[in-house]
Amino acid sequence: MKRLNPPVFGATLTVETCAAGISIPERAQALMDALPVIQASEVEYRELGSSARLFEIAESTTVTPQLSADLMGVIYKSHFARKGSPSRSLYEEIRMAPEFGICPLCAQRIVATVDHYLPQTRHPKLNLTPVNLVPACSDCNKRKLAGVATRAEEQTLHPYYDDLGSERWLVVEIQASSPPTISFAIRSPRVWGAVLAARVQHHFRVMGINELYVAQAASEMADISYSLENVGASAGPNGVRQHLDEQFRSRYARDANSWRTALYEGLRDSDWFCIEGYRMIRSPRT
Template identity: 70%
Template sequence: MKRLRPPLIHATDTVHACVAGITIAERAQALMDALPTIQISEAEYLELGPAGQLYRITPSNSVTPSIDSALMGVIYKSHFARQGSPSRPLYDQIKMAPEFGICPLCGQRNVATVDHYLPQTRFPTLNLTPLNLVPACSDCNKKKLASVPMSAESQTFHPYFDELSNERWLIAEIHPSSPPSVSFGIRPAEAWDDVMTARMRHHFLVMDLEELYIAQAASEMADISYALEETGATTGLEGIRQHLDSQFRSRHARDPNSWKTALYEGLRDSDWFCAEGYRLIRNRAQTTTR
C-alpha cells in the first residue's frame, strides 16, 4: 500500500475534456448542465476524504434527470477513458501516477486500469472526479468490485488521503516446517487509531494480500536458497543473519512496509531459520503456505 499525491486536475477539467469529444449534441449539453452537480459532489468528497469519512456520501442512481448511472458509465468508458479521445491524456495522467507503475493498493502488481474508489454504478456524480479515480492493477480492481463502505472501518485504503506511517506495520512470521512457511499480518503503527487499524486489516483481507505475499515470498526464498546455503557453509549462523540483515536494510530503505522488507526482517530474526531452516527451502519446489 502506497500513498500517492492527489491528482492536480479537477472534475471541471475532466468534464470539459469529455464534452470536447462527445459528438452527440444532446449528450454533450446534458453533461455540461450536470457540471454544477458534479462540482458539489467533488467538494463533498474533498471535505470528507481527508477525514476518512467517505462512507457518509449517499449513493444515488443518477446525476441529473438527463443523466442516469448507466449513461454516466457510457460517458466514462466511451469518452473519458477511450483511446484517442480529448480526455484520454487526463485518464493516462491518473493511471501513470504511481512510481514504476506499481499498484498502490497491493504494492506488487503493475497498474493496468483506473478504479473508482466509490463505485461508479452507485456514485455516478463521482464518475469523472479525479480524486475518486485510483490507479490499480486488474486484480485489486476486481477484488474490490462495486463494494460500498457502510462504516469508517469498512473503507479500504485510499492512496490520496490515507497517511501510512513509515513505522514497521507489515510483518512476516517464519514457521518451522520443511520447507519453511511464512505468514503476513498487520501490526498497528503507533500513529494509527482503532479505525485506521481496522481499515488496514479490512483492506488486507479484501485484497487477499496475505495470499499474494505468501506466493511471492515462496518464490523469493527459492531464488535465494543457493546463496544462503553457500553463505551458511562458510560463515554459519551469523553469516546467514548478516546476509539477511543486509537484504532487509536495502529493502527497508526503499519501502519500510513492502512484503520483501517484512520477509527479510522475519527471516533475519528467526533463530531457527538462520540455524537450519534455510537448508530446507529446496525440499520442495514451492514453499508451503499457511
C-alpha cells in the same frame, strides 16, 4: 498500500475536456449542464476524504434528471477513457501515476485500469471526478467491486488520502517446518487509531494480499536458497544472519513496509532459520 499524490486537476477540467470530445450535442450539453452538481459533489468528496468518511456520501441513481447513472457510465467509457478522445490524456495521467506501474492497492501487481473508489453505478456524480479515480491492477479492481462500506472500518484504503506512515507495521512470522512456513501479519502502530487499524486488516482481506505476499515470499526464498547455503557453509549462522540483515537494510531503505522488507527482517530475526531453516528451503525433510 502505496500512497499517491492526488491528480493535480479537478472535475471541472475532466468534464469540460470530456464534453469537448462528445459529438452528440444533447449528450455534451447534458454533461456540461451537470457541471455544478459534479463540482459540488467533488467538494464534499474532498472534505470527507480527508477525514476518512467517504462512506457517508449518499448514493444516487442520477447526476441530474437529464443524466442517468447509465448514461454517465457510457460517457466515462465511450468518451472520457476512449483512446483518441481529448480526455484520454487525463485518464492516462491518472493511470500512469504509480512508480514502475505498480498497483498502489496491493503494492505488487501491475496497474491495468482506473478504479472508481466509490463505484460509478452508485455514485454517478463522481464518475469523472479525478480524486475518485485510482490506478489499480485488474485483480484489486475486481476484488473491490462487490464491497460497499456502510461503516468507517469497512472502507478499503485510499491512496490519495490514507497515510500509513513510515513506522514498521508489516511483519513476517516464521514457523519452524520443512520447508519453512511464513505468514504475514499487521502490527498496527498506535498512531493509526482503531479505525485505520481495522481498515488495513479489511483492505488486506478484500485484496487477497496475504496470499499474494506469501506466494511472492516463497518464490523469493527459493531464489535465495542457493546463496544462503553457500554463506552458511562458509560463515555459519552468523554469516547467514548478516547476509539477511544486509538484504533487509537495502529493502528497508526504499520501503519500510514492503513484503520484501518484512520477509528479510523476519528471516534475519529467526534463530531457527539462521541456524538450520535456510537449509530446508531447497531440500525439505520428509
